Amino acid sequence: DIQMTQSPSSLSASVGDRITITCRASQSISTYLNWYQQKQGKAPKLLIYGASSLQSGVPSRFTGSGSGTDFTLTLRSLQPDDFATYYCQQSYSVPYTFGQGTKLEI
Amino acid sequence: QLQLQESGPGLVKPSETLSLTCTVSGGSITSSSFYWGWVRQPPMKGLEWIGNIHYSGTTYYNPSLRSRVTISVDTSKNQFSLNLSSVTAADTALYYCVRQETNIKVAFDYWGQGVLVTVSS
Numbered sequence: 001d002i003q004m005t006q007s008p009s010s011l012s013a014s015v016g017d018r019i020t021i022t023c024r025a026s027q028s029i030s031t032y033l034n035w036y037q038q039k040q041g042k043a044p045k046l047l048i049y050g051a052s053s054l055q056s057g058v059p060s061r062f063t064g065s066g067s068g069t070d071f072t073l074t075l076r077s078l079q080p081d082d083f084a085t086y087y088c089q090q091s092y093s094v095p096y097t098f099g100q101g102t103k104l105e106i
Numbered sequence: 107q108l109q110l111q112e113s114g115p116g117l118v119k120p121s122e123t124l125s126l127t128c129t130v131s132g133g134s135i136t137s138s139s140f141y142w143g144w145v146r147q148p149p150m151k152g153l154e155w156i157g158n159i160h161y162s163g164t165t166y167y168n169p170s171l172r173s174r175v176t177i178s179v180d181t182s183k184n185q186f187s188l189n190l191s192s193v194t195a196a197d198t199a200l201y202y203c204v205r206q207e208t209n210i211k212v213a214f215d216y217w218g219q220g221v222l223v224t225v226s227s
Contacts, residue, residue: 097155
């Protein structure tokens with residue numbers, strides 16, 4: 001199985017800040033990397049697919065980058081609605097696996 | 107707008123079989139571009155992919171659960187289902203049904219609201 005490791009596990013920030021979350025794969029996954037946002041009590045929501053493509057309806061302040069084994073999710077100009085848990089997920093091979101999550105807190 | 111809705115018992119006894127159904131509305135389950143699957147999340151923990159099915163019947167399962175999992179599809183009802191046998195407390199989780207787009211995104215782009223299944227006697 002491909003292991004996905006996110007860092008940090010939690011992050012404190014303020015409205016208006018710029019933050020970066022890192023995701024590392026245990027082997028190369030090309031750009032088969034997706035990012036999800038999960039708010040408390042809700043289902044995850046797709047933000048970024050293919051490492052850097054923005055899902056329809058997602059604000060442009062979310063950007064993804066990377067390829068191979070190292071990926072980043074950057075949120076600029078944090079809004080109150082952005083405080084949530086973020087997961088990366090590889091879709092390169094079965095079994096699809098997720099990172100452990102990064103909780104973004106105020 | 108595509109919607110996925112899970113249904114099934116919220117309480118299952120240890121050693122029994124967990125059975126859930128996902129009803130798809132607002133779109134057809136028979137599109138070749140999509141797989142339909144299940145992801146679970148134990149309380150206060152991360153996400154685990156369980157498996158996927160294509161309307162043609164092709165399935166992929168997580169090897170960690172393969173011996174206990176069956177995912178099936180009923181195209182006449184626009185539904186797909188999950189059976190997980192011999193459950194234990196470790197199978198207590200929020201179970202989500204998902205759509206995986208396979209042409210471009212290769213991502214879970216639609217999710218149900220989730221159903222909490224507790225394994226307890």
